[in-house]
Amino acid sequence: MNRNHISEQEVSMLLNDVLERYGYDFTEYAHASINRRVNHLFQLDRFPSFAEFRYRIIADAGYALRFVEEITVNVTEMFRDPQFYYMLRQQVLPVLATYPLIRIWHAGCSTGEEVYSFAILLKEANLLHKSVIYATDINTSVLEKGRTGIFPLSQMQQYSRNYMEAGGLHDFSSYYTANYEYAKFRQDLGEKIIFSPHNLVTDGSFNEFQLIICRNVLIYFNKTLQDKVLRLFGDSLEPLGFLALGSKESLNFTSVSGQFRQVDSKEKIWRKHHL
Amino acid sequence: MAMDTASRVVLIGGSAGGLQAILTLLPGLSPRLNAAVIIVLHRQSSADSVLAELLAVKTSLPVREAEEKEALLPGAIYIAPGDYHLLVETDHTLSLDYSEKVNFSRPSIDVTFSSAVGVFGAKTMAVLLSGANGDGVEGLGDVHEAGGITIVQDPDTAVVDFMPRHAIQAVPVDHVLVAADMASFINNFAGLMVG
Numbered sequence: 001m002n003r004n005h006i007s008e009q010e011v012s013m014l015l016n017d018v019l020e021r022y023g024y025d026f027t028e029y030a031h032a033s034i035n036r037r038v039n040h041l042f043q044l045d046r047f048p049s050f051a052e053f054r055y056r057i058i059a060d061a062g063y064a065l066r067f068v069e070e071i072t073v074n075v076t077e078m079f080r081d082p083q084f085y086y087m088l089r090q091q092v093l094p095v096l097a098t099y100p101l102i103r104i105w106h107a108g109c110s111t112g113e114e115v116y117s118f119a120i121l122l123k124e125a126n127l128l129h130k131s132v133i134y135a136t137d138i139n140t141s142v143l144e145k146g147r148t149g150i151f152p153l154s155q156m157q158q159y160s161r162n163y164m165e166a167g168g169l170h171d172f173s174s175y176y177t178a179n180y181e182y183a184k185f186r187q188d189l190g191e192k193i194i195f196s197p198h199n200l201v202t203d204g205s206f207n208e209f210q211l212i213i214c215r216n217v218l219i220y221f222n223k224t225l226q227d228k229v230l231r232l233f234g235d236s237l238e239p240l241g242f243l244a245l246g247s248k249e250s251l252n253f254t255s256v257s258g259q260f261r262q263v264d265s266k267e268k269i270w271r272k273h274h275l
Numbered sequence: 276m277a278m279d280t281a282s283r284v285v286l287i288g289g290s291a292g293g294l295q296a297i298l299t300l301l302p303g304l305s306p307r308l309n310a311a312v313i314i315v316l317h318r319q320s321s322a323d324s325v326l327a328e329l330l331a332v333k334t335s336l337p338v339r340e341a342e343e344k345e346a347l348l349p350g351a352i353y354i355a356p357g358d359y360h361l362l363v364e365t366d367h368t369l370s371l372d373y374s375e376k377v378n379f380s381r382p383s384i385d386v387t388f389s390s391a392v393g394v395f396g397a398k399t400m401a402v403l404l405s406g407a408n409g410d411g412v413e414g415l416g417d418v419h420e421a422g423g424i425t426i427v428q429d430p431d432t433a434v435v436d437f438m439p440r441h442a443i444q445a446v447p448v449d450h451v452l453v454a455a456d457m458a459s460f461i462n463n464f465a466g467l468m469v470g
């Protein structure tokens with residue numbers, strides 16, 4: 001029943017191949033998750049041996065793309081951690097409201113559930129019309145889904161509960177139209193969102209933001225890469241800008257901790273100092 | 276000076292009724308336990324430092340919700356946080372993973388058991404407790420294959436017997452025990468820290 005057919009060393013070889021051939025750098029990701037994903041893909045696609053698997057990745061660019069998309073974890077939800085959204089509403093939106101143009105970056109946005117959640121907050125604070133939201137991810141197929149604004153209807157009950165807990169002001173179902181198994185979110189929510197590819201490992205800063213949201217992405221990186229990406233965020237924030245991380249991520253003990261102070265003792269929202 | 280990480284690991288997985296068994300076994304653990312203990316417990320709410328507090332009063336060993344990149348130290352108890360899978364890295368640090376649920380569960384017992392035994396090999400002991408779900412059985416099988424020790428709660432004494440019964444059928448189990456007897460097996464396996 002030994003299901004781990006591919007050793008950690010072999011995984012490293014594949015990651016090096018993908019880096020050399022295609023320029024995607026996963027070599028500084030935490031190993032345990034990548035190992036699990038690579039082994040899962042190996043099983044799923046029924047390769048007879050590691051050699052065949054490796055050959056396919058090297059020889060077939062289309063398959064290499066599948067490899068990249070499958071080893072990244074794209075699970076996401078709307079209004080996950082309702083308290084987090086509640087804090088954004090209470091502590092961050094009033095500050096953003098003072099800017100004539102609000103620039104927000106969702107890094108590692110996956111299929112966009114988080115981005116639409118935040119767009120709803122902006123809408124309810126009457127700020128969406130003067131906002132631009134950049135939603136980026138390494139995986140172009142999830143961005144494609146995000147652009148449609150269409151999510152599975154089966155999730156809406158849960159999302160509606162989350163939304164209410166996050167201090168939602170309206171009937172959640174007023175934000176989408178239900179169609180067979182799908183919920184299509186209102187056009188006006190998506191209008192200010194720009195979905196675009198961006199690789200946090202290799203791509204640089206592309207604007208200055210007042211808020212960067214990057215949740216459940218850093219947990220996949222090793223310490224060195226976490227520090228590098230956090231510096232990128234620091235460089236991409238205006239003075240007094242906000243950085244929001246996932247519920248198990250932190251700036252403590254990182255290279256940028258001195259530049260930020262945590263806004264709330266519990267929720268993972270930091271604010272950049274002046275200067 | 277960096278402390279040495281644990282060289283042995285004790286994995287405890289439970290679902291419905293598992294908490295009861297954990298509360299029973301914890302007080303018997305030696306305060307000088309020479310292994311890291313990882314607990315994966317299915318539960319409803321994800322916002323729960325409550326669980327760590329609940330367990331902490333039952334043992335003098337430090338109990339905490341696992342943080343990503345945290346090193347596994349001997350004599351410490353780590354709880355898989357709600358809504359994340361908990362993985363073990365080859366350098367004996369912990370990683371969190373927000374990927375798909377496994378067996379309808381996140382954290383999943385299988386995920387942590389398989390990951391940990393991949394690192395600790397035969398120096399793994401896995402304990403599967405009460406539950407209504409099959410999660411943990413496959414991981415227990417991995418522990419057995421790697422030469423680790425497998426323990427299952429006596430189904431007749433489990434609050435919900437499905438999980439332990441299923442495990443006993445599917446996996447060669449080394450010991451079937453009531454919760455109150457588990458601590459001494461864990462203490463023996465772990466050995467004691469000197470000093």
Ligand SMILES: C[S@@+](CC[C@H](N)C(=O)[O-])C[C@H]1O[C@@H](n2cnc3c(N)ncnc32)[C@H](O)[C@@H]1O
Nearest residue numbers: 072073076108110137138139199200201215216
């Ligand atoms: C677990 S999802 C998190 C989604 C969402 N932020 C949330 O918390 O619900 C992680 C996302 O990070 C993306 N990702 C991984 N590596 C990346 C990189 N180097 N650059 C940009 N995005 C990356 C993945 O493609 C995936 O969509």
